[in-house]
Structure formats: C-alpha cells, structure tokens
Amino acid sequence: MRPSAIEYINSKQLRKDVVDFRTGDTVRVHWRVKEGEKERTQPFEGVVIRKTRGANAATFTVRKVSYGVGVERIFPLHSPRYERIEVLTRGSVNRNRLFYLRNLRGKAARLETAEEASGKGAKA
Amino acid sequence: MAPDRSHGAGQRSEDDVKGLIGKKVGMTQVFNDEGNLVPVTVIDVNTCVVVGKRTEEKDQYSAVALGFGVAKEKALTKAELGHFKKQGAPLRRHVKEFRVSAADAEAFTVGEAVKADMFAKGQLVDVTGITKGRGFTGVMKRWNFKGSQTKTHGTHEYQRHPGAIGQRKTPGRVYPNKKMPGHYGVEKVTTQNLTVVDVDVEKGLLLVKGGVAGHNQGIVYVRPSIKVAMREQHKAAKAGKK
Numbered sequence: 001m002r003p004s005a006i007e008y009i010n011s012k013q014l015r016k017d018v019v020d021f022r023t024g025d026t027v028r029v030h031w032r033v034k035e036g037e038k039e040r041t042q043p044f045e046g047v048v049i050r051k052t053r054g055a056n057a058a059t060f061t062v063r064k065v066s067y068g069v070g071v072e073r074i075f076p077l078h079s080p081r082y083e084r085i086e087v088l089t090r091g092s093v094n095r096n097r098l099f100y101l102r103n104l105r106g107k108a109a110r111l112e113t114a115e116e117a118s119g120k121g122a123k124a
Numbered sequence: 125m126a127p128d129r130s131h132g133a134g135q136r137s138e139d140d141v142k143g144l145i146g147k148k149v150g151m152t153q154v155f156n157d158e159g160n161l162v163p164v165t166v167i168d169v170n171t172c173v174v175v176g177k178r179t180e181e182k183d184q185y186s187a188v189a190l191g192f193g194v195a196k197e198k199a200l201t202k203a204e205l206g207h208f209k210k211q212g213a214p215l216r217r218h219v220k221e222f223r224v225s226a227a228d229a230e231a232f233t234v235g236e237a238v239k240a241d242m243f244a245k246g247q248l249v250d251v252t253g254i255t256k257g258r259g260f261t262g263v264m265k266r267w268n269f270k271g272s273q274t275k276t277h278g279t280h281e282y283q284r285h286p287g288a289i290g291q292r293k294t295p296g297r298v299y300p301n302k303k304m305p306g307h308y309g310v311e312k313v314t315t316q317n318l319t320v321v322d323v324d325v326e327k328g329l330l331l332v333k334g335g336v337a338g339h340n341q342g343i344v345y346v347r348p349s350i351k352v353a354m355r356e357q358h359k360a361a362k363a364g365k366k
Contacts, residue, residue, distance in 0.1 A: 003149050003150055003166075003340070005149045005166055005168060005327065005329055006149060006150050006152045006166055008327065009152055009154060009166060009324075009329070009331070010152055013154055013155055032159075056152075056153065056154070056155070057152075057153045057161065076155075076161050078155070079155065079159055079161070080155055080159045081159035
C-alpha cells in the first residue's frame with residue numbers, strides 16, 4: 001500500500017480535463033512549445049498505440065508516419081504542457097498495445113474505426 | 125560510498141547550518157514549473173519540534189536540539205525523559221542538534237514546531253540518511269568489481285570472485301583497506317545539492333529531487349547545502365578584500 005502522503009501529492013498533480021480515449025484512437029495533441037520568449041502550440045496527430053497507467057505518471061504513445069518515417073511521441077497524460085487533446089476517430093482494435101503497427105506500412109497500417117466495426121456487425 | 129565527513133563541524137560556517145529531522149515517506153514523480161516530470165523523494169517533517177537549546181554561555185557553542193517522532197513516556201529512558209521534562213518539551217523519539225548562530229537561535233523556542241518552510245522551493249539541500257542494510261555481500265555488489273570476464277574456458281565457480289588480492293613476495297602482504305567482501309549498508313550517507321521541488325507547510329511535506337539514502341520510514345536529516353554556503357562565504361570573503 002502506498003503511503004497517503006504520496007497519494008495526496010499524486011492526486012494534486014492530476015489534470016481534471018483529461019479526455020477519454022483508448023488505444024487505436026486517432027488523436028491530436030496540442031502541445032505547447034516554448035521558443036525563446038514566445039509560446040505556441042504544436043499539434044501532433046496520430047494513432048494512440050500505448051497507454052500506461054500510474055496515477056500522475058500515466059503516459060500515452062502517439063504514432064504517426066511523417067514523410068515515410070514512423071514517428072512516436074510519448075506524452076504524460078497529466079502533463080500541464082498540452083493545451084488539449086482532440087479525439088479525431090475512435091478505433092476498433094483487438095489489442096491493448098498496437099506495436100504491430102510498426103511493422104506495417106501504407107494501407108495495411110490503417111485501423112478500422114469503431115463506426116465501421118459496428119456497421120459491419122449490423123449487416124451480418 | 126562517500127566517507128562521512130558531516131561531523132567535521134569545525135569546518136562548517138556557524139551560521140545557517142540549521143536543519144530539519146524528517147521521515148522518508150517514499151518516492152514519486154511530480155510536474156515541475158516547466159511542466160517536466162521529475163523524480164522526487166517525499167520527506168515528512170511533521171512532529172519536528174525544538175526540544176532544547178545550547179548556548180554559548182552554558183555550552184560553549186550555540187545550537188538547537190530538534191526532536192522528531194512522537195514517543196510514549198514508557199518508550200523513553202528516565203534519562204531521556206528528564207531532558208524533555210526539564211525543558212518542558214514534548215516527548216520525541218529522535219533527537220539531533222543543529223548548529224546555528226546565536227542570533228539565529230533566537231528564532232527558535234523550546235516546544236515550538238519547526239515547519240517545512242525553513243526551506244524554500246528551488247533551494248539546494250543536503251539530505252543525510254542511513255542506507256539500507258545489505259548484509260554480508262560479495263565484492264561485485266559492495267565494490268562494483270567486474271567479476272569473471274569469461275564463463276567458459278575452464279572457469280568454474282569463480283564468476284563473482286574478487287580474483288587476486290595482492291602481488292608476490294614483494295610486498296608479501298595484502299594492503300590495508302583492500303576491498304573485500306563484508307558487511308555492506310547501514311551507513312550514514314549524505315546526498316548533496318538536491319533541489320527542493322516543493323514545500324507543503326500545511327501537510328508538513330518536503331519534496332526533494334532525486335533519491336535519498338535509506339528505506340522508507342527511515343529518519344533523514346535535511347540541511348541547507350554546504351557547498352552553496354561555502355561558495356557564498358568565498359564570495360563574501362573576496363568582496364571583503366576588494
């Protein structure tokens with residue numbers, strides 16, 4: 001059991017506006033970037049391939065393919081450094097961690113969205 | 125395993141050696157002001173009170189004695205009880221003196237709690253603790269020896285051994301302080317220049333960046349960084365010369 005003092009510190013760190021998303025979802029993270037004095041937001045868009053748990057230290061990994069090169073970024077879920085997270089599409093996947101996407105390119109790397117998956121079920 | 129030099133009190137500047145007694149609660153991670161996740165050790169300084177004072181007139185040096193950890197009367201010896209009762213201070217399990225200048229000592233009154241706000245966010249501190257006991261250990265764990273460099277070519281039951289411990293007829297003996305297996309841990313270790321990430325006066329918590337010697341629930345001493353104090357002393361001395 002963790003001491004309550006640590007739980008208290010962790011709970012103070014949590015962001016209250018964390019949006020609900022799962023692995024397989026396509027998200028856009030509006031990350032704040034400091035350039036000298038100025039601050040601007042830099043969106044990072046891609047598929048969530050991993051979510052780790054752990055109170056204030058929870059993270060998620062977003063993967064995108066940029067100019068043919070796979071790019072993955074790990075964001076702390078409760079980081080004060082992002083403005084917001086937009087969920088663009090809900091994915092339908094059969095894995096908790098989508099590392100298999102790393103070995104796939106182009107059309108094969110696409111994911112079925114939740115809507116497509118439910119539509120398919122209705123037809124059958 | 126840095127040798128303990130904390131009792132070289134004569135080398136310390138007499139001012140501002142004050143400190144706190146605390147309990148290591150454990151480690152976690154917090155976001156700092158830049159929004160980066162940093163590892164911190166949480167130190168609980170509740171129940172830290174002044175239990176006595178040493179004065180120049182009476183004791184030839186000036187210090188405050190702090191107590192930590194509520195103690196029951198039956199848990200203390202009569203000698204200990206006598207000290208607390210004479211001072212009119214609450215009973216505490218752990219007691220330690222911290223050297224402070226006579227002027228600084230005035231800010232402390234016996235029986236009064238010492239709060240975490242002694243330290244400010246961003247300040248550098250030295251934290252002393254007793255390391256975890258590891259029992260009788262071999263040279264690889266205790267002294268970071270490399271061990272056997274091959275597991276084959278006839279090496280048999282020798283992977284974690286120290287190898288040779290000396291030369292031949294000259295000197296014909298093993299040098300003193302030769303690193304060998306033995307008891308490891310349960311020693312006083314001070315980690316210097318840890319940044320105070322956050323101070324929670326209300327809850328009596330101190331968050332310092334990085335690890336601190338000892339197990340959770342262990343007693344630690346937090347003092348202002350001696351290196352910073354020395355640097356300032358040098359600066360002041362230089363400025364004085366000019």
